[in-house]
Amino acid sequence: MKTMGFLHKAALCGATAMLAAASATSATAQGDDLIKNGNFEQPHVPMHVVHPVSKDYGGQIPHWELVGGSVMIYGVGIADTSRQVLNLNGNFGPGIIAQTFSPPLGKKVTILWEHARNTTSDCPTEKTTDEKYTATVESTQTKHVVATGDYNTGVIPGRLDPVTDGLTFTAKEYAYTLTLASRVPGACGALITGIHSVVGNP
Secondary structure, three states, X not given: OHHHHHHHHHHXXXXXXXXXXXXXXXXXXXXXXXXOOOOOOOOOOOOOOEEEEXXXXXXXXXXXXXXXXXXXXXXXXXXXXXXXXXXXXXXXXXXXXXXXXXXXXXXXEEEEEEXXXXXXOOOOOOOOOOOEEEEEEEEOOOOOEEEEEEEEXXXXXXXXXXXXXXXXXXXXXXXXXXXXXXXXXXXXXXXXXXXXXXXXXX
C-alpha cells in the first residue's frame, strides 16, 4: 500500500510539473511577441478617462516613442470599444508613434492589428468619412522601407475590425522600426489596438 501511495504521489507530482511547464510555455509564447504593448494596456487608464501624450506636455506609452504630434490612450468607455485603444490623433492634431523590434533573421514577419472609427463625443456622429493613417516598417539602421501601407478605418463607428492586409517582410537585418502616422487633422484619429506579429518561414 505504501508503494502504491508513493507511486500515486509521484504521478500527481509529474502531472503537476507537466501542467506547470505547459503553462510556462504558453505564457512565454504569449509574452514573446515582437511588438510590445501592442494592446496599449500600459499605462493603465481608468474608465472614461483620456491619457494624452504630446512632446510639449509629456505623457508616455511604454515601449512606444512619440515621434511627432500628439496621441491619446482612451480608457474603456471613452469610445464604443471594450478595451483600451490608441487614438492616433491628440489634442494637438495628428500623431506619429514608433517602436523598434528585433525579428529572427531569415523569417517572414507580418504585423497585424485592429482599428475602428473614432466615436468619442467630440467627433461628429454624422461623419461619413473615415480616419486615414499610414503604417510602415523600415530598417532601423539603413532607413530602407521594407513594408508600407495606407489604411482607413471605414465609416462604421466603434467596431474594431482586424486589418488583414498588414505589413509583411523577410527579416534580413537585426532591427526594424514600425511607425504609425495619422493622415487626418484634428483630434479624431483612428482608434488602434491589438498590434502583434506573426512569424513564419519565408
